[in-house]
Amino acid sequence: MKILQNVSLKKYNTIKIGGPAKVIYFPENHSEIKAIKNILKKKKTLILGNGSNIAFKDIGYKNDLVCFKKLKNSLSLIGSNNIYASAGISCAKLAKFAHRNDIPGFEFLYGIPGTVGGALRMNAGAFGAEIWDNVQYVTILDKKFDLVKLDKSKFDYSYRKVCMQGTSAFIDVFFKINKKRKFQKHLLNEFSDKRKKTQPINQWSSGCIFKNPKKNISASALIDKSQLSKKRYGGIYISNKHCNYFINDGSGSCNDLEKLIKIIQTDIYQQHKIRLEKEICIY
Numbered sequence: 168m169k170i171l172q173n174v175s176l177k178k179y180n181t182i183k184i185g186g187p188a189k190v191i192y193f194p195e196n197h198s199e200i201k202a203i204k205n206i207l208k209k210k211k212t213l214i215l216g217n218g219s220n221i222a223f224k225d226i227g228y229k230n231d232l233v234c235f236k237k238l239k240n241s242l243s244l245i246g247s248n249n250i251y252a253s254a255g256i257s258c259a260k261l262a263k264f265a266h267r268n269d270i271p272g273f274e275f276l277y278g279i280p281g282t283v284g285g286a287l288r289m290n291a292g293a294f295g296a297e298i299w300d301n302v303q304y305v306t307i308l309d310k311k312f313d314l315v316k317l318d319k320s321k322f323d324y325s326y327r328k329v330c331m332q333g334t335s336a337f338i339d340v341f342f343k344i345n346k347k348r349k350f351q352k353h354l355l356n357e358f359s360d361k362r363k364k365t366q367p368i369n370q371w372s373s374g375c376i377f378k379n380p381k382k383n384i385s386a387s388a389l390i391d392k393s394q395l396s397k398k399r400y401g402g403i404y405i406s407n408k409h410c411n412y413f414i415n416d417g418s419g420s421c422n423d424l425e426k427l428i429k430i431i432q433t434d435i436y437q438q439h440k441i442r443l444e445k446e447i448c449i450y
């Protein structure tokens with residue numbers, strides 16, 4: 168198993184922010200996960216996917232990190248009813264796999280730059296769909312750090328939120344194929360084109376910084392209409408393509424990011440009495 172010590176965390180998140188990591192473990196299969204059970208048992212050990220929704224403090228992360236990005240030994244069809252995916256498979260790969268097999272319902276994942284495990288943790292979604300809509304059951308690490316298969320009914324999930332019920336990590340997942348749904352070949356490209364037009368996908372960001380406060384109120388529209396779209400703090404600024412994306416110009420720090428988040432939250436609260444909740448995880 169690859170183990171890295173004293174590496175910059177900037178390499179491990181898409182907004183490229185963070186100080187050094189003490190140690191990062193990269194298990195590739197179930198037996199390697201079992202071999203680092205004692206590391207995973209530690210309360211402050213943090214699981215990392217592709218880092219597309221994470222920023223790290225400038226002082227770095229002082230405890231152990233376990234990255235599941237290399238846990239991608241499998242992506243396959245199980246009979247005609249299920250897709251099986253390891254936690255480290257990228258959302259894009261899963262979407263393309265489903266598309267190649269004429270399976271509907273996974274197209275929205277195409278432009279989400281995370282792993283399946285990270286997407287399950289965040290209940291990632293787009294274009295009116297969420298990953299948990301497709302789940303049948305998951306393999307998790309339970310409270311005793313044993314690998315256990317759990318049915319979807321054991322989890323409460325909602326917009327960008329999953330109640331973890333003692334789950335410390337998602338290891339793999341069985342998705343249910345919805346036979347009633349019609350496969351639309353054009354949908355994947357259609358979603359991809361929409362993203363390219365409306366989101367700064369090639370810049371250093373972590374996607375949406377805030378959750379939408381209500382179904383009919385987007386954080387992006389709120390920031391825009393509050394005359395905050397041109398705000399910047401240090402090396403972090405609001406994207407001119409999408410107001411809920413904060414961009415690192417290459418010199419941004421976690422301090423800059425947290426300051427800009429605070430400025431926007433405070434201003435939005437003063438103007439609208441709405442508290443914007445962070446979607447990005449900062450450790």
Ligand SMILES: Cc1cc2nc3c(=O)[nH]c(=O)nc-3n(C[C@H](O)[C@H](O)[C@H](O)COP(=O)(O)OP(=O)(O)OC[C@H]3O[C@@H](n4cnc5c(N)ncnc54)[C@H](O)[C@@H]3O)c2cc1C
Nearest residue numbers: 216217218219220281282284285286288291292336337374
């Ligand atoms: C350009 C861009 C576009 C984006 N578009 C979208 C979008 O349309 N919709 C959307 O929902 N998000 C979007 N995101 C955000 C992000 O891609 C998703 O939240 C994604 O699901 C995070 O996956 P990850 O593997 O990168 O997780 P990470 O960022 O590595 O981790 C996120 C959280 O999940 C935890 N975690 C990671 N893996 C596991 C695991 N196996 N088990 C348990 N916990 C785990 C981490 O500890 C952390 O708390 C976008 C981000 C970017 C940069």
